Structures are given as C-alpha cells and as structure tokens.
Amino acid sequence: MSANLTAKTPTAAPSGGKDKAGDSLLQLMLDGLRRNMRQYGMLIALGLIVVLFAVWTSGDLLLPRNVSNLVLQNSYILILAIGMMLVIIAGHIDLSVGSLTAFVGAAAAVLMVDHKMAWPLAVVLVLLLGAVAGAMQGYLIAYLGIPSFIVTLAGMLLFRGLTEIFLKGQTVGPFPDGLQTVANGFLPAVGPDTNYHNLTLLLGLALIAFVVYQEVRDRKRQQEFALDVLPAKLFALKLTALIAAVLTVTMLLASYNGAPVVLLILGVLVVGFGYVMRNAIIGRHVYAIGGNLPAAKLSGVKDKKVVFLVFLNMGMMAALAGLVFAARFNAASPKAGINFELEAIAASFIGGASMSGGVGTVLGAIIGGLVLGVLNNGMNLVGVGSDWQQVIKGLVLLAAVGFDVWNKRKVGS
Amino acid sequence: MAGPVLDMRSIVKTFPGVKALSDVSLTVRQGEVHAICGENGAGKSTLMKVLSGVHPHGSYEGEILFQGEPCHFKDIRASERRGIVIIHQELALVPYLSLAENIFLGNEHAKHGVISWRDTLRHATELLRRVGLSDHPETRVADIGVGKQQLVEIAKALSKEVKLLILDEPTAALNDEDSGKLLDLILELKTQGITSIIISHKLNEIERVADSVTILRDGRSIETLDVKAAQTTEERIINGMVGRDLEHRFPERTPHEAEAGSAPALEIRDWTVRHPIDQQRKVVDSVSIQVRRGEIVGIAGLMGAGRTELAMSVFGRTYGRYAGGTVLKDGKEIRTKTVPEAVAHGIAYVTEDRKHYGLNLIDTITRNITLSALPKVAGRGIVDEHGERKVAEGFRRSMNIKAPNVFERVGRLSGGNQQKVVLSKWIFAGPDVLILDEPTRGIDVGAKYEIYTVIDRLAAEGKAVVFISSELPELLGMCDRIYTMAAGRLTGEVARAEATQEVLMRQMTKDKREER
Numbered sequence: 001m002s003a004n005l006t007a008k009t010p011t012a013a014p015s016g017g018k019d020k021a022g023d024s025l026l027q028l029m030l031d032g033l034r035r036n037m038r039q040y041g042m043l044i045a046l047g048l049i050v051v052l053f054a055v056w057t058s059g060d061l062l063l064p065r066n067v068s069n070l071v072l073q074n075s076y077i078l079i080l081a082i083g084m085m086l087v088i089i090a091g092h093i094d095l096s097v098g099s100l101t102a103f104v105g106a107a108a109a110v111l112m113v114d115h116k117m118a119w120p121l122a123v124v125l126v127l128l129l130g131a132v133a134g135a136m137q138g139y140l141i142a143y144l145g146i147p148s149f150i151v152t153l154a155g156m157l158l159f160r161g162l163t164e165i166f167l168k169g170q171t172v173g174p175f176p177d178g179l180q181t182v183a184n185g186f187l188p189a190v191g192p193d194t195n196y197h198n199l200t201l202l203l204g205l206a207l208i209a210f211v212v213y214q215e216v217r218d219r220k221r222q223q224e225f226a227l228d229v230l231p232a233k234l235f236a237l238k239l240t241a242l243i244a245a246v247l248t249v250t251m252l253l254a255s256y257n258g259a260p261v262v263l264l265i266l267g268v269l270v271v272g273f274g275y276v277m278r279n280a281i282i283g284r285h286v287y288a289i290g291g292n293l294p295a296a297k298l299s300g301v302k303d304k305k306v307v308f309l310v311f312l313n314m315g316m317m318a319a320l321a322g323l324v325f326a327a328r329f330n331a332a333s334p335k336a337g338i339n340f341e342l343e344a345i346a347a348s349f350i351g352g353a354s355m356s357g358g359v360g361t362v363l364g365a366i367i368g369g370l371v372l373g374v375l376n377n378g379m380n381l382v383g384v385g386s387d388w389q390q391v392i393k394g395l396v397l398l399a400a401v402g403f404d405v406w407n408k409r410k411v412g413s
Numbered sequence: 414m415a416g417p418v419l420d421m422r423s424i425v426k427t428f429p430g431v432k433a434l435s436d437v438s439l440t441v442r443q444g445e446v447h448a449i450c451g452e453n454g455a456g457k458s459t460l461m462k463v464l465s466g467v468h469p470h471g472s473y474e475g476e477i478l479f480q481g482e483p484c485h486f487k488d489i490r491a492s493e494r495r496g497i498v499i500i501h502q503e504l505a506l507v508p509y510l511s512l513a514e515n516i517f518l519g520n521e522h523a524k525h526g527v528i529s530w531r532d533t534l535r536h537a538t539e540l541l542r543r544v545g546l547s548d549h550p551e552t553r554v555a556d557i558g559v560g561k562q563q564l565v566e567i568a569k570a571l572s573k574e575v576k577l578l579i580l581d582e583p584t585a586a587l588n589d590e591d592s593g594k595l596l597d598l599i600l601e602l603k604t605q606g607i608t609s610i611i612i613s614h615k616l617n618e619i620e621r622v623a624d625s626v627t628i629l630r631d632g633r634s635i636e637t638l639d640v641k642a643a644q645t646t647e648e649r650i651i652n653g654m655v656g657r658d659l660e661h662r663f664p665e666r667t668p669h670e671a672e673a674g675s676a677p678a679l680e681i682r683d684w685t686v687r688h689p690i691d692q693q694r695k696v697v698d699s700v701s702i703q704v705r706r707g708e709i710v711g712i713a714g715l716m717g718a719g720r721t722e723l724a725m726s727v728f729g730r731t732y733g734r735y736a737g738g739t740v741l742k743d744g745k746e747i748r749t750k751t752v753p754e755a756v757a758h759g760i761a762y763v764t765e766d767r768k769h770y771g772l773n774l775i776d777t778i779t780r781n782i783t784l785s786a787l788p789k790v791a792g793r794g795i796v797d798e799h800g801e802r803k804v805a806e807g808f809r810r811s812m813n814i815k816a817p818n819v820f821e822r823v824g825r826l827s828g829g830n831q832q833k834v835v836l837s838k839w840i841f842a843g844p845d846v847l848i849l850d851e852p853t854r855g856i857d858v859g860a861k862y863e864i865y866t867v868i869d870r871l872a873a874e875g876k877a878v879v880f881i882s883s884e885l886p887e888l889l890g891m892c893d894r895i896y897t898m899a900a901g902r903l904t905g906e907v908a909r910a911e912a913t914q915e916v917l918m919r920q921m922t923k924d925k926r927e928e929r
Contacts (some may be wrong), residue, residue, distance in 0.1 A: 279796050282794065287773070287776065288780075291773035292774065294770055295770050295772055299784045359775060
C-alpha cells in the first residue's frame with residue numbers, strides 16, 4: 001500500500017499545478033469527473049434529470065411559475081433532509097419526523113386557531129415543542145442506549161396518535177395571514193419597476209459573489225498545501241456552470257413573484273448547518289461518532305451529548321417543517337406528513353450518506369432532496385401516475401446507493 | 414505409545430507482507446497430549462489454522478499427513494470429516510441457543526430437514542455426561558459459565574467423532590477450578606484414545622497434562638521435548654521460547670535515573686477490575702504501578718495477563734467494571750472516570766487496536782490528529798482549518814508520516830503510518846503521561862525504529878511513558894523498568910540492569926493463583 005502511495009505523489013502534484021497543453025477540455029472534464037465521481041455524481045444526475053424533464057415537458061418544467069412551485073413544494077422535505085443528514089452521519093436514523101411534522105402542525109393549529117394566540121409567539125412555542133420532542137427521543141437513544149430505530153419507530157406511532165387526539169380527527173384552519181406569508185409567500189417587491197423582482201436579483205447576485213469567493217478561496221488554500229486541485233480550465237468551467245445555474249434560477253424566480261420566503265430560510269439553514277458541520281467542533285464530533293464510535297469515545301468525544309443534541313435539532317427541524325407544511329396548506333390535518341421521514345431519509349442517501357454513518361454533507365442532502373423533488377414535479381407534469389412515480393423513485397434510490405457502493409469498491413477504499 | 418498420528422512437514426505460510434510460518438514441522442504420536450508453546454505471534458494459532466483447514470490447502474506450502482494419509486483440506490468441514498476438531502480461544506457458541514442445539518449446530522439430527530428432538534436430546538445428554546456436565550441440554554448457553562461453555566465445546570467436538578482435538582489456550586478465560594476440570598477431562602479423553610494438541614502459555618499446565626511439547630519461535634519449530642524426561646525443565650522451555658539474538662534495533666538510550674523524593678507522574682494503587690460480563694472474574698487484581706517523568710516503564714505479559722484491561726480501565730473506565738483502586742497524578746489523587754477527565758489530567762492512552770479504537774479510517778489524517786484536542790485549534794467552538802492544517806503538516810514532517818498530503822484518508826495508509834497518526838493525535842493532546850499499548854504491533858522493522866525514536870524523544874522531553882508490549886526484546890531495549898503481569902496480577906518488577914528475556918518470561922508464566 002505504501003508503495004502505491006509514493007508512486008502516486010509525483011503524478012498527482014503536477015497535474016494540479018499546471019495544465020497539459022495538449023489535453024482537450026472534454027478530456028480534462030472526463031478525467032476530473034472520474035476522480036471526483038462521489039462529489040459530482042449526484043449533481044450531474046440532478047442536472048440530467050432537469051434536462052430530461054425540461055425536454056419531456058417541452059419546457060414546462062422550467063417555466064417561472066413551476067420553478068417557484070418546485071421550491072415551495074419541496075421546502076419542508078428539504079428542511080427535514082438537513083436534520084436527517086446529521087442524524088444519519090451520526091450513525092442513527094429517525095423514523096418519527098413525519099408524524100412529528102403533523103403533530104407540530106396540530107399544536108400550531110390548536111394555539112393559533114383555537115386559542116387565537118399571536119402567531120410569532122406560537123411559532124416560538126411550537127419550535128420549542130419540537131425541540132422537546134426531539135430531546136426526549138434523544139435522551140432515550142443517547143443516555144439509555146435504546147436503538148434509535150426503535151425509539152423513533154415508537155415516536156412515529158406516538159406522535160401520529162397524539163395528532164389525531166389533538167385535532168379530534170378533523171382538519172383545523174385557517175392560519176393567520178402572517179404565517180401564511182412566511183410559508184407560502186414571496187419576498188416583498190422593492191425599488192423601481194424593472195419587470196423583474198429586484199430583491200431577488202440582488203440576492204442572486206450576492207449568492208453568486210459568495211459562491212465565487214468561496215470557490216476561489218478554497219482553491220487557493222488547497223494549492224497552498226500542494227493539494228491536487230482542478231486544472232484551471234476545468235475550474236473556470238465549473239465556476240461558469242455554477243454561475244449560470246444560480247443566474248438561471250434567479251432570473252426565473254425574479255420574472256415571476258420573486259424568491260419565496262422559505263427559500264431564504266432554506267438558504268440560511270444550508271449555509272448555517274454546512275458551516276457547523278464543516279468548521280465547528282460539534283460538527284467534527286458528529287462525523288467522528290458516526291465514523292468510529294469506540295475511537296471517538298477513546299478520544300474524549302462526549303458521544304452521548306452529541307447524539308442527544310443531534311436528535312434535539314432534528315425535532316426542531318421537524319417542527320419548522322411542520323409549520324411550513326401546515327401554513328402552506330392553510331390547515332393542520334391528521335394525515336399530514338405521512339411518509340415524510342422516508343422522503344427525508346431517501347434524500348440523505350441519494351445525497352451521499354452512508355448506512356454505517358460518518359459520511360455525508362448538508363449540501364448533499366439538499367441535492368438528494370432536489371433529485372426527488374424534480375422527479376416528483378416532472379412526473380406530475382408529464383402525467384405519470386402516483387403508482388409509477390413510487391416505482392421510479394424506488395429505483396432511483398436503489399441506483400444512487402448502488403452506484404455509490406460500486407464506485408467505492410472500484411476505488412478500493 | 415504408537416507411531417505418529419499427525420505429521421506436518423516444513424509448513425510455510427505467508428500473509429501479504431508477513432511470513433507467519435517460515436518452517437514448522439510437527440509430529441504428534443497417537444494417543445498423546447501434545448503441547449505447543451511460544452510467544453505471542455510465534456505462529457501457534459496460524460499453524461493450527463493450517464491444520465484445521467481454516468487456511469485451505471494451497472494457501473500454504475508443506476505437507477500434512479494424518480493417520481498416514483496426506484490431507485488437502487479446503488475448509489474446516491473437510492478436516493472435521495477426518496476427525497480433526499479445533500476449539501478456538503474465542504468460543505464459537507450461539508449464546509441464545511440451547512446446549513443441545515449448539516452441540517449439533519451444522520450437524521443436526523434431522524430427517525428431510527426436520528429436526529428430531531428426541532434423538533438430539535438423548536444424544537446431547539450422553540455427550541454432556543461424557544464431559545462431566547449434568548446441566549439440562551435445553552439450558553441456554555448464555556446461562557452457564559465460561560468454564561462449562563468450554564466443556565460444551567468439547568462435547569460438540571465429541572459429537573463429530575473427534576480423533577484429534579486441538580485446544581487453543583483453553584484455560585485462558587477460566588478460573589482455577591474450571592481449569593482443573595478441563596485439564597482432567599483432557600487426560601480422561603486420552604484414556605479413550607483421543608489425541609489432543611493444546612496451545613498454552615502456562616508451563617505448570619503443560620507439565621501437568623502434556624506428554625511432549627513443541628516450541629515455536631518466530632514462525633519456526635525450535636524443538637520437541639519429552640515432558641516426562643528429566644532434562645525438560647521450565648528453564649529449558651523458556652530458553653527455547655525466547656532464545657533469539659538481540660539486534661541493534663533500538664535508539665541509543667540513556668537510562669533514566671529515578672530522582673528520589675519527587676512524586677511519580679502517575680501512580681496506580683490496588684487497581685481491581687472485574688470482567689464486564691462474567692463479574693466473578695477479576696481481570697485486573699490489585700495491581701499497583703508507578704511511573705516517573707522521563708521514565709519509560711514496560712508492562713510485560715502474555716495474552717490474558719490483563720495489561721490492556723488495566724490501561725483501559727484507568728483511562729476513563731473504558732473497560733470492565735471498576736472494583737477498587739486509586740489513581741494519583743504527581744502525588745495527588747485524581748478522578749479518571751471518563752475519558753475527558755483522564756485527558757484533562759494529562760493522560761493519553763494509545764490503543765493496541767488502532768483500526769477499531771484508534772482511528773476514524775474514513776476520515777483524513779488532519780481530522781484524526783486533531784480529534785482529541787480540537788479546542789487547541791479552535792476559537793469559540795469553531796475550528797480554524799488553516800491552523801489545523803499547519804498542525805497536521807507539522808506532524809507529517811516530524812513523525813515522517815508517508816502520505817501524499819494531510820488530507821489523505823487514514824484508511825489508505827500502511828499500518829506503520831497509521832500508527833504514527835495515532836501517536837501524533839495523542840502527542841498533540843499534550844499529555845504528561847502516555848500509555849502506549851503495543852505501539853509497534855503489525856508494523857515493519859523500519860517503522861518500528863521510527864516509533865522507538867519518537868518514544869525515546871517523548872521521555873527525554875520529560876513525559877512519563879508506560880510501554881505495554883508482548884515483544885520482550887523491545888521492552889528490554891526501551892524500558893528503564895519492567896513490570897510483569899500474569900492472569901490479572903502483578904508478578905514482578907525488574908530493573909533495566911537485571912532484565913533478561915528469561916527472567917521476564919519466568920515471571921510472565923508464573924500463575925500466582927496456583928501459589929495460594
């Protein structure tokens with residue numbers, strides 16, 4: 001193995017430094033793709049799915065109104081997927097989030113509709129309720145050592161039942177306007193009339209600046225440590241693609257009603273959790289626990305506390321998703337959130353999580369969630385029945401994880 | 414007695430990178446009890462795995478004759494069909510099945526796939542009686558003690574009409590009484606014409622049951638002695654086990670003179686730990702040791718001596734059940750109930766099993782090194798990735814970790830380099846006391862020398878080092894003082910000047926329990 005490593009070093013270093021003039025861009029792309037399959041595989045799959053359905057629906061998929069819808073339709077699953085990703089990285093699972101979503105929606109309805117509580121106060125209370133529910137499950141899992149599968153399976157039944165008890169089997173609504181705007185509305189229109197939504201344009205440009213800055217800084221740092229970086233040509237191509245993608249979405253949203261408020265919330269969550277998982281000590285500890293629990297324990301990681309916090313966080317995310325979902329449909333229903341846990345889990349695995357834990361990124365969860373979301377939306381537009389939709393989603397999940405397993409075995413790590 | 418029942422000729426077995434057996438020959442006579450002894454890693458277990466087909470024919474060189482006929486076993490079942498049954502150190506019983514079900518597992522009394530419980534129970538009762546057990550055959554294995562479980566394993570072997578019974582350290586996990594019963598049973602089976610091979614560290618055991626003993630050393634068979642002959646003494650066996658020359662494989666080391674007066678950096682007093690499941694067993698029994706700053710203190714012992722258990726239970730009670738004892742740091746009693754507490758008091762434990770307890774193999778070198786002391790490269794809970802990389806780069810250079818960069822996954826490194834990463838991780842934590850558990854296990858000679866140099870440097874910097882090792886030469890080459898342990902007890906303390914392999918081995922094979 002060591003011979004292998006020493007042999008690899010000299011070839012790896014120069015390929016990062018400068019480009020070989022003779023290589024065509026396509027050659028470079030294929031090369032880069034082969035080496036970073038894991039990183040880009042799902043992103044490319046997402047791109048292909050988008051193109052496929054755009055063609056199949058003769059462009060309907062990418063109509064401004066539909067893109068806006070896509071975000072609104074999937075926001076709650078994406079919120080759940082972020083929390084679920086952390087749970088799975090820590091080596092656990094949470095089956096209760098679908099029921100918890102419904103339960104929290106019910107609690108919100110009872111507070112806001114039945115008791116006429118001011119909606120911002122009710123939101124805070126409901127988020128706390130989610131955190132408490134998550135903390136209770138986390139306590140049983142982390143401190144009492146009951147397997148998370150069992151605890152959250154029980155939670156799934158328990159919260160579903162409590163929801164029905166709370167709502168007395170009925171649908172309760174409508175929610176106050178303020179909450180509806182947050183869950184279903186768009187950013188306010190400001191500035192001169194440009195035919196586009198100005199605030200959305202600004203946000204889009206800011207996002208582009210942020211992404212470019214991040215990418216360039218990462219590349220510089222990696223070069224500083226003589227790491228293998230993408231060849232300059234390919235890096236430029238990657239940047240262009242990123243900018244184009246962000247710009248397209250921005251223009252599409254800006255030419256309709258502007259960016260939905262939940263998109264902003266999602267953005268904050270992705271950046272925030274991404275940062276914590278990558279840069280905070282607690283994030284490191286989550287990866288360490290999932291990667292090798294005994295080794296993490298022997299390194300002084302407070303594994304129980306970390307697992308507890310991960311589940312507490314999952315509860316809070318489920319509460320947020322529950323609020324968004326209830327407000328979007330303007331009613332709390334006993335049948336809300338059914339199968340949401342499975343969608344979130346599928347999104348995490350499609351996005352690169354591993355059954356054994358220790359692997360995955362927040363962005364991966366989002367990409368996985370979008371793959372499912374675009375599939376749902378596209379198939380609806382084309383008119384595929386829900387029977388076949390499930391079959392296809394099942395196959396996609398199987399293919400994504402199967403590809404991952406195959407790719408890992410091929411790389412031999 | 415009769416001629417040879419088993420003849421293994423010039424067996425050579427190579428694993429990728431390691432020659433486990435370089436030339437072993439073994440001749441066992443019909444109806445005898447044949448002991449095999451040797452240090453950890455001498456090749457005893459490998460040899461038995463070759464014999465029983467765990468390592469199939471073709472994966473080794475050499476010839477095996479059983480009852481005069483050549484053997485080409487492709488798996489364990491093939492060897493069992495010929496009546497060769499091996500009982501591993503780790504018992505292979507299913508805890509939640511009954512004794513009877515275990516005895517006939519894979520060999521059920523059945524017709525057309527349906528088990529006949531009448532035959533099973535009748536036959537099981539018979540077999541259990543033969544090994545001296547009167548328990549009901551429908552008792553679950555989990556409900557009987559380890560001693561009895563060992564006997565059930567033998568009953569299982571008898572059910573396969575065993576002709577040659579191989580026992581790999583059968584008494585390692587047993588108490589005196591159970592050991593005695595087991596040894597009696599082996600002698601009893603001998604009168605029934607069953608030949609046994611017994612792997613053991615315990616010389617008194619060998620003297621009690623064996624007719625002849627073959628000594629292995631570094632993958633070679635050194636000699637076979639007749640135990641009953643007058644010239645076969647413990648001395649003779651010990652010499653055979655350790656008699657290899659010391660090469661210059663260690664850095665020049667100025668032995669540390671303990672300064673009188675100053676309190677030891679780490680002192681452990683009357684430490685006792687019980688087995689996590691079998692609570693009757695004391696795995697560590699009132700052990701007291703101390704180590705001073707700048708000193709390297711060895712702990713020698715054979716498998717099951719309780720060295721790792723001692724270290725892990727002191728380090729945040731990560732093994733077994735605490736049953737008494739105190740830990741003192743610089744003369745003051747400290748709490749080490751959790752790993753963070755132990756680390757905060759400046760204690761580091763470098764595990765013997767780096768893959769399971771030391772490293773997150775799917776993560777990078779950098780992240781593995783900083784894991785135990787992340788606050789050192791972080792402010793307000795946020796890791797400074799730049800500072801972290803610098804730390805990792807520093808260790809890559811100073812420890813000579815061979816990797817293309819510090820973002821390489823640890824799972825892709827060689828054993829020696831992985832070991833350097835584990836060491837770096839604990840050096841980075843900045844401890845005063847380092848407990849190193851088999852720090853050179855499974856790594857090549859060159860890397861070993863580098864690790865020794867690092868250990869020497871740590872001691873020179875004033876750290877206290879506890880060095881647990883099964884390789885006597887490395888303890889002799891590195892340590893200022895060496896404690897010996899056997900069966901959970903401290904059996905001796907030897908200064909560098911008096912230490913020889915023979916002296917240590919004698920104390921390591923002393924079974925204190927029998928002296929009482």
